[in-house]
Every structure is written in C-alpha cells, then in structure tokens.
Amino acid sequence: MPTTVPAYGKEAAERLASMADVTASDGALRRFLHGLPGVDAVGLQARAATLGTRSIKTTAKAYAIDLAISMIDLTTLEGADTPGKVRALCAKGANPDPTDRTVPKVAAICVYGDMVATAKEALASAGGSDIHVAAVATAFPSGRAAMPVKLADTRDAVAAGADEIDMVIDRGAFLSGRYLEVFEEIKQVKEACARPDGGAAHLKVIFETGELQTYDNVRRASWLAMLAGADFIKTSTGKVAVNATPPVTLLMLEAVRDFRATTGVQVGVKPAGGIRTSKDAIKYLVMVNETLGEEWLTADWFRFGASSLLNDLLMQRQKLRTGHYSGPDYVTVD
C-alpha cells in the first residue's frame, strides 16, 4: 500500500497525476467508473444497520459527544439569513453552551458566500478565529449555472476569506453520463480555491446522493470526485427530500478507504442533512471507526453538516453532567 498523504497537499496532486490514464478521455473515464464493482445493496444496508446497533455508554458516550460537537459544520443556508443570524450562529459555534466552558468548539460555520466576511468577523470577535468558515458555492443547491458563474462564485467566497468551499456537482451532466464534464468542473473549481498566498481553501464536493438514484452512481461519483482532487466528499445539500443516510455514507466511507488503498491519498467525508440526534451522530462515528479507523476520527477528516444536531448533543451532554434529562428550554433557539 502506498504511503498516505492528505488530499490537500502537493504530493496528492502528483499521485493523482499518476492516475491520468483513466481520466484522459470521456471514454476512458467511463470505462473506469463503470468498471468499478457493483454495490451489493442488501449487504450494504445490512452492514449499515448492524453498525447502528452498537451500544455506546457512559465515558465512551461522553467522548463521542464531545468528538461529534468538534466535528460539526454548524450550518445556516436559508434565503432569510441575515448578518445578525450569522453572527448569532458564530457566537454559538465558538461557545456552544454558555453554562459550560468545557464544551469544545465546532469545526466550522457553513454559510452562503456573501456571508463569509460577516462570519469571519463574528468568529474573530467571539474568540473563535480557529473555527473555519465554509462557503457553499457553484450555484448551490441546484448547481444549474454556467461554468464562469460557478467559478466567479467560488473565487468570490475565497477572496472573502472562506477556509473551505462546499461545491455541488452538476447532477444533470453526471446522470446523462458526461463524466468528464463533471471531472473538469471539479478540477476547475479546485483551481479557483487557490489563494494568492499559495495556500488554498479546502474543497468539499457535494453529490446530492438523494438525486443520484442508485448506490452504483454514488460509488462512481465518489471516485470521480476523488480523482478530480476533492479534499472532502459530502452527501447532500440538505435541500432535497432524501439527505444523508447511513448506507450511502457507509458506501462513501468505503470508497474513501479503497481510494487510499489505491493511491495513498486521504480524503475526508461529510454526511449532511437529516442528522438531528446524538444517537444518529454516534452511529456515524461508529461507522467511521469501523470502516476507516481512528485516523479519520478528527474534524480534519470527518464532519457533520448540521444545525439542530448541536442542540441535541448539548442536551445529552447536560444529561451526562447533571444526571437528569435536559430540555429545549436550556439551549439556544436558532
């Protein structure tokens, strides 16, 4: 097995260049993606269900709750977002439970591109300048815009100071089999993530798995995005009926595992949408640990895209600390 390098490093680009033969033409890419083994749907669902039955209690649960909090991309992606709401969210991310200073900070604040500057400023003043700001880009959530518009959208967010870019793929192109088009799209957005100082915003690629119809498509999309240089692969926008599900996330975790075994490049995973309870979050953590191992159990390699999940984790944390059940009156409304 090749030595492991992170997806955002220089070496990763060299490793991916060594795979250039499979991405050389639309035909080659299609042959490669359709040559991936088919997904055993029943086996996948059974495996995901089994991993969801682990009992995580007491100190292990306390550890899992803190870990989950530190992995949250605290998200607000509404048409009605105001600077005030973004500032409130940043304050909450920096200090999730005002009654308990031992609660870890969240990993990132996820907002629309035009709110990046507001979020940056608010985080700095709330004492959370180490919290990343993630911006959704490329005509989120539909991905229906011309390429120059998507690239401008991305550059704009990066220029405003975004540390991470969450892009959506063009599902229309993917589903009609124009894989190279999607590949080029991701590649160009990745280039647009570069900052003048030589660094780059990390790129998360959203598949919107609820629209990809089959597990086979999810596996192909995962490989496609990782070959194109994604730093993270993310399930959903949270804007359609079906969001992150355990089987789909497990499938993406397996793709990440296989990709590392092949190329040595380490990629992160972010399930998003529909994860609302501590119980769900812990199930995902179990899945990560069993599929990828402890190396992925950090906010650098695994994230939750969520908003209401944080309140539930805080209530569970209060329960563990005080011994009695807490209620929604004791966490912020957001």
Place this chain on the structure above:
Amino acid sequence: MSDRNDRLSVLKTYKLFVGGTFPRSESGRVYEVTDAKDRWLANAPQASQKDARDAVVAARKAFGGWSGATAYNRGQILYRVAEMLEGRRDQFVREVADAEGLSKSKAGAQVDAAIDRWVWYAGWSDKIAQIAGSANPVAGPYFNLSSPEPTGVVAVLAPQDSSFLGLVSVIAPAIVTGNTTVVVTSENHPLPALSLGEVLATSDLPGGVVNVLSGRTAEIAAPLAAHQDVNAIDLTGAAPELATELETAAAENLKRVVRPQPVDWSADPGTGRMLSFLETKTVWHPMGV
C-alpha cells in the same frame, strides 16, 4: 365438528401508550398483574427511565398543537372520549372489578362515575377562562386582561387505589386546559389505565397528549420529577417518603407540584385540579381615546 370450547383463548398483550402508538417497554420487561385475590390477570409492561424520557418528548411535541387548539375543539374531543368509553363499558367494568375486588354492580358504578366525569370536565374547556381569568381595573387608559394558559407538560402519578375513577379524575383536569401529560399508572392495577390508552387513541385525541406508562412508580417517577422539560408534577400516587424525594427533585426547575392528599374520588371534584396546572398571562392593551 369443532365445538366452541376448542377455541384457543386470545390473551391480550397490554402495552404502553406513547405518542399515539402502543410500544412495549424499551427495556423489554413485563411484570405480573394479579387481581384482588392474587390470581394472575395479565402481564403489564414495566416501563423504564428511557420510556419516561420518550414519553416526555412525545408530550412536548404534542403541546403546541393541543394548547393551540380552540377550547371548543378540546371540549368536543374530551366528550368524544366519554362516548368511546360508554361503548366499551363492559370491558372497563370487568377490569375494574378484577383490579379492585369489587362486585359487578359496584364496579359499574365506578365506571359510570368516571364517564360522567369526562363529560363534566369536557364542559369546562371553554368555561375555565371565565373562572380563572379576569378583566382588571388599572389606573391608566388600558384594558388589563388576565387569562389562564396551560403550564406545559404535566407528569401525573395516578392514584394507587382507585384504578379507573381516580385515574380519570387526574388526567381529564390536566388535559382539558391544554396541557399534555405523562401518566404513571397505579403500580398494582395498571390494566384499566392501559385500556384507557386504546380508547384515547380512537377519540381524535392527538397522539402524545396523554402518554400512559405502567411499571414501578418509584422507578418511573424519579426521572420525571428531575426532568428539566417537565413543567408540573401531580404526586397523587406517590407514597409519603417517595413524594418528599420527588418534590425535592422537582424543585430543581421549579415545577408546579400537587402534593398527595386523601381524596374521595366519588365526591364533586371542584376546579382545584384544573387550576393547579395553569399559568396566568396578563395583557395590557391601550384603550384608545
């Protein structure tokens, strides 16, 4: 030809009533329920701390809709419960007779009184505001109006002795004003309460307004009394030492507490139990000139 006596008996599996559905206890436990002469009647689910938590979540979820429903609508639904009870009168007479060791006629009188009590409380839904509310004279150009509002989620420890009339007499006054409830049944006589759940489920009462848990009173009541998302607790079914303990735990988030006291369930109940679970909201409205 088979004769009627060859039929296999169909025994009823009594279940909890939480959020409008009938789950078994999360713990999988049951306990034996016996009649007044110690003969086995049925196995009842023995609810755990987690069942209590789930019931509170269900009650909280139901609160917005139930407290927001019009008083007229709540009254109609409570009356509907009485209608449904009337149709299943025989079943409740049997269960009450078995549980409390009463004759058929005495048990029948208890069930009739319980049905009448539902009707009586149903009528109060759009009248309680006139009794507990007021238009207050103030020194300024304002209409000053006080109106009673439901307090929220109420944990109810049903009386241990009166398995049906007593039960109805503690549930109905809590929900008629718009509260939602988590009811802990009589520990030794839970069957009428569990059957009441089946009646409530078919009476248009939104799921989660009444949640019924059977089991060891002390075990279920402790997490409810300490729960930060429960707004009031009725300790009627708690023994004296347990009641003290629960009241201490309830003080943590300043729950409203109804202390246990000897009650004659067949007497006129008065408005006391309804008024125990209300908060007063006062509005100052400019009068205009």
